[in-house]
Amino acid sequence: MDWSQALRFDGSIITGELIISFAVMILIIALAFVIYFRFRNLSPDKPQKGFNLIVFEAIRGLENFTVDNMGKKWKSFAGYVLGVALYIILCFIIGITGLPNPLVNLTFPLSLGLCTFVLIHFTAARANRLRYFKRYIDPIPVLLPINLLSMWAPLLSLSLRLFGNALAGYCLMSIVYYFTELLSSMIFSFIPSGANQIFLSWIIAPPLHMYFDLFSGAIQTMVFCILTMIWIAQEDPEDEIDELEAQANLLA
C-alpha cells in the first residue's frame, strides 16, 4: 500500500512528508528531554551501564569525531551535528516502514542545506569581519558575478545529494513494488484477484530496503556531517589549517 498517497490530503499543503517530518522532530526533542532529565544528576566519573553507557559512548564518539574534523575549538559544535545526523538517519529509517521519507520532498533537504549554508557564511563573517566581503572580488573584481554564482555551490551540493539519494531509493522501490505485484498476480492467477498480489514483494523488497534506506542513509548522513564540519571549520581555522585544508581537498 502506498502510504504517501494515503497521507496526502488533496488540496491542502499538509503532505505525508510534513507529518512524518514533525513526528521525527518530536521524537528527537523527546529523546533530548529524556536524556537531559536522566543525566542531570549523574556524575560523569562513575562507570555507567545499559542505556546510559550507550548514550555516553555515542556522545563521546561524536565529540571525538567533531574534534578530529574541526579542531578542539569546535567541540561544542557536536550538538548541531548530532541533531542533523539524527534527523537524517531517522528520516531514512522511517522509509523502511513504507511511510514517506521526508527527504523525498526537496523542501526538507533544502532546509537542512540552508542551515549549514547560513552557518558557513555566519562563521566566515564572524571570523573575518569586513574582510569577509573580499571573497566576492577575490582575484580581480571582474569575477564578481562568477563568485556570486559559485557561492551557492555548497547549498546545492548538500541538498541535492540528500534529495537525489532519497528520491532514487523511493523511485526504485516504487518500481520494485509495482513489478512484484504484477508478477505475483500473473503467477498466482488461480487465486481471485485482489488477494494474489502479495506473494512476492516481501521476499524481494527487504534487501533492497536495507541497501537504499539503511546503507545509503547511513553513508549520506556521514557525508553530510563531514562536509558540514569541514566547510564550517575551514572558515575559522585554528592552528591546524594545513591539516584541515588537506582533508577538504581530499573530499571536495
Add this chain to the structure above:
Amino acid sequence: MDGLKYIGAALAVLTGFGSGIGEGMICAHAIDGMARNPQMYSKLRTSMIVGCALDETTGIYGLVIAILCLVL
C-alpha cells in the same frame, strides 16, 4: 514535441557513465592501497566509502535533472 523531454531525460541520465568510471577508479585504487598496506585497511575503507558517496553525487545530479525533465 513531447517526446523531446524523454530524450533530454535520457541524455541527463548518461552522467552515470562518468560517475561509474570514477567510482570504479576509486575502488581500484583503494584496493591497490589496501593490498600494499594492509594495516591501513579500515582507514582506507572509510575514505573509499565517503569518496564513492561523493562521486555518486554527479550521477545523482543527472538523475534529479532527468526527473525534473519528465515532471516539469
